[in-house]
Amino acid sequence: MDKSSIDPGLTELLKKLQQKYAVMGQDLSSYLDGLLHADYLTYWDYIHLDTLLSLQNPKTRFPDEKVFIGYHQITELYFNLALWELEQIAAHKNLDEKFFIERVTRVVRYFQLLESSFTVMVDGMEKEQFLKFRMSLLPASGFQSAQYRLIEICCTDMINLVSPGMRESLHEYSDLEQQIEHLYWRSGATELASGKKTLTLQQFEEKYLKLFNETGMRFRNKNLRKLYLQHFPDSEAVKLILRQLDELANVLWPLAHLKSAGRYLQRDPENIKATGGTNWQKYLPPRFQRIQFFPELWAASENEEWGKAGVLKAFAGSL
Numbered sequence: 191m192d193k194s195s196i197d198p199g200l201t202e203l204l205k206k207l208q209q210k211y212a213v214m215g216q217d218l219s220s221y222l223d224g225l226l227h228a229d230y231l232t233y234w235d236y237i238h239l240d241t242l243l244s245l246q247n248p249k250t251r252f253p254d255e256k257v258f259i260g261y262h263q264i265t266e267l268y269f270n271l272a273l274w275e276l277e278q279i280a281a282h283k284n285l286d287e288k289f290f291i292e293r294v295t296r297v298v299r300y301f302q303l304l305e306s307s308f309t310v311m312v313d314g315m316e317k318e319q320f321l322k323f324r325m326s327l328l329p330a331s332g333f334q335s336a337q338y339r340l341i342e343i344c345c346t347d348m349i350n351l352v353s354p355g356m357r358e359s360l361h362e363y364s365d366l367e368q369q370i371e372h373l374y375w376r377s378g379a380t381e382l383a384s385g386k387k388t389l390t391l392q393q394f395e396e397k398y399l400k401l402f403n404e405t406g407m408r409f410r411n412k413n414l415r416k417l418y419l420q421h422f423p424d425s426e427a428v429k430l431i432l433r434q435l436d437e438l439a440n441v442l443w444p445l446a447h448l449k450s451a452g453r454y455l456q457r458d459p460e461n462i463k464a465t466g467g468t469n470w471q472k473y474l475p476p477r478f479q480r481i482q483f484f485p486e487l488w489a490a491s492e493n494e495e496w497g498k499a500g501v502l503k504a505f506a507g508s509l
Contacts, residue, residue, distance in 0.1 A: 249326040254315040258323070261310045262332060268300045269337035276344040280412040287422055294414065294431045301438040308446035329389045332447075333379055336398040341439070343405050346415045346483035353377055354480050366406050370399070374479045415484055432484045440481045441497045 208218045234240065245263065248255040275293045282289060342351055348369040352360055356372040379391035410416075414432070422428040480496055482488060488496075 248323070250323040252319040252323040254319040255323040257310065257315050258320070261307075261314075264307070265304060266335065266337060268304055269335065269341060272297045272300045272341055273337060273344065276341065276414065279414065279417065280344065280409060285417060285421055287425055287428060290417070290422065291427055291431055294428075294435060298431060298434050298438060301435065301443055305438060305442045305446050308450060311450040312446075329393070331379075331390045333375070333390055334394045336394075336401065339375070339398070339402060340405055342481075342483075343402065344409050344413055345435070345439070346413055348373075348406050348410075350415070350482060350485060351375075366410065367403060370403060370406060374481060418484065429487055433487050436483045436487065440479075440483065444479075445497070 204218075207221075211218045211221060246256050246259045248259060275296045279285070279290060279293045348366055349357060349360060349364075351374060352369055352372045353374045353376075360369055360372065376391065376395075379388050379394070380386060414435075418428055418432060480493075482493075482496070485493070
């Protein structure tokens, strides 16, 4: 081939590649030889489609159990994307308003999709099937979603995740482990009759409590609330997107979950227990937990009626 016919741009790229591998003490020609023999990348290999579709393994023969498994897996994937955005915000060395808003907007978008998609759970399964196959899941529970807890920790100070009755007695800068001891969700996984920790909670804490402590320490000074107060306390655009996130994560998403629980577990004269024995009637309603990632962004009247507007929206068609 005539050297004059070689694209100058390609020659320049080869030089840059040669420099890149030379720094690592590697021979570029060996890598090019490997590239020559490598197969073309396919869509199904890139996203590991066969593996992904092999991960739905029902424990019973009820068809709707696959819907239940698939939806929870999709939820965890969205949680993982949200955590990825929060990690990027925390790690950004020269954090500016544009980057902050763009990444928080992504998290908001994930929660919007999660909220709207909950109809898959509310209307997408036969109640009779669910009430039967759920018994094969004991003591597993959606309560055991560690990624959701990590999202909370990455968004706000730990004191804002403490049970409402304990927040005044625990100072914002008190011992982190002491705050974790009184996290709101821990009281939601107690046995309805005895008040003792359920096996669901015991398993969950044994596997993840160390991670929660480590993440709490790592994000103590770079969670979303801290970064907002440090860098953008006067930005109306930042306040707006954070309010959206707060309402979605702490009102609309829990209410969508509550609506699903009510659809399958509500029964007169007595409610059916959740799979892990969790007290879902007290754990899920936002008005009981009053969790806010950014409490300073809400007026006193909004705090007083926290979750009320969301209830009207979520249950508009079922009241």
